[in-house]
Amino acid sequence: MDLKLTGLSRSGVAALGSAAALITGLAGEPPARGAVPAHAWPDIVPPRQPQLTVSERNRVLALPFLVERGWSYRQYQCLDRLWMRESSWNHRARNPWSGAYGIPQALPAGKMRTAGADWRTSPATQIKWGLGYIKSRYGTPCAAWGHSAATGWY
Structure with missing residues (x-):
């Protein structure tokens, strides 16, 4: 599965990659509840969208x-x-x-x-x-x- 990662810094892409590695089968079933501990997910802040005045x-x-x-x-x-x-x-x-x-x-x-x-x-x-x-x-x-x-x- 190809993912386009735009708007993320290198560290954001690396963190996202690390988090994705914890999930088995991105295209398949989601992981069982509690299979990925909350502390394993990095704090990823989406890029700010420009706000109109x-x-x-x-x-x-x-x-x-x-x-x-x-x-x-x-x-x-x-x-x-x-x-x-x-x-x-x-x-x-x-x-x-x-x-x-x-x-x-x-x-x-x-x-x-x-x-x-x-x-x-x-x-x-x-x-x-x-x-x-x-x-x-x-x-x-x-x-x-x-x-x-x-x-x-x-």
């Missing part, structure tokens, strides 16, 4: 919504610039001066209620509402970004 998760979440609208990657880049400036893609962002809230910085925040009851906590609901707002007010994210770049708001 809240901003990164929300940015990835937005992509299918733009595709549904038929908007290009260029439109996504404009949206990314716009919402990075507004909220850093944080779905809990609140402007302390105006009260604007969420990824699109809706003002008043309660307007997002039209997209779903979970508007306070759901990035997807906020993104859907924000894209609808952009479509109705500016036509495209690039037009919204152009307005924001010129005026400081959208």
Whole structure:
């Protein structure tokens, strides 16, 4: 049986090999309960998977919504610039001066209620509402970004 061992250090591979040697017939029956003492198993820590930040998760979440609208990657880049400036893609962002809230910085925040009851906590609901707002007010994210770049708001 060929095993590919990726993401392990040399010592991790050696430890894994030693542990596997204790088990008879890797492809067959597992060893009887208690046949391999617990102290014989090395402490193997799996490689860390990269964790996305809240901003990164929300940015990835937005992509299918733009595709549904038929908007290009260029439109996504404009949206990314716009919402990075507004909220850093944080779905809990609140402007302390105006009260604007969420990824699109809706003002008043309660307007997002039209997209779903979970508007306070759901990035997807906020993104859907924000894209609808952009479509109705500016036509495209690039037009919204152009307005924001010129005026400081959208």
